[in-house]
Amino acid sequence: MRAMYLNEITRLAENSTPLQLVEVPRPNAGDGEILIRVAACGVCHTELDEIEGRTPPAALPIIPGHEVIGYVENIGAKVTRHKVGDRVGVGWIFAADGSEK
Incomplete structure (x- = not known):
């Protein structure tokens, strides 16, 4: 699948193209997960803060973006x-570790 990668923290005033279009392996849905084919993804000030390091990501590279709308492509057991084909949306969830299931 294609994705925009952020490989390093940078100042946008000095680097106006911090994201790189790359081919990445298609992920698999885990047992309790769904795989979403993204139709649209919001990019807002949160991503600017990540790119410039004000709220740095835990690890790099990352695929930035949130506020996703798409379709369920695969489901876990x-x-x-x-179900596959459902239209779904995902909001921004800060620091979710899965313990809130």
């Missing part, structure tokens, strides 16, 4: 709420 334990998923019951969604």
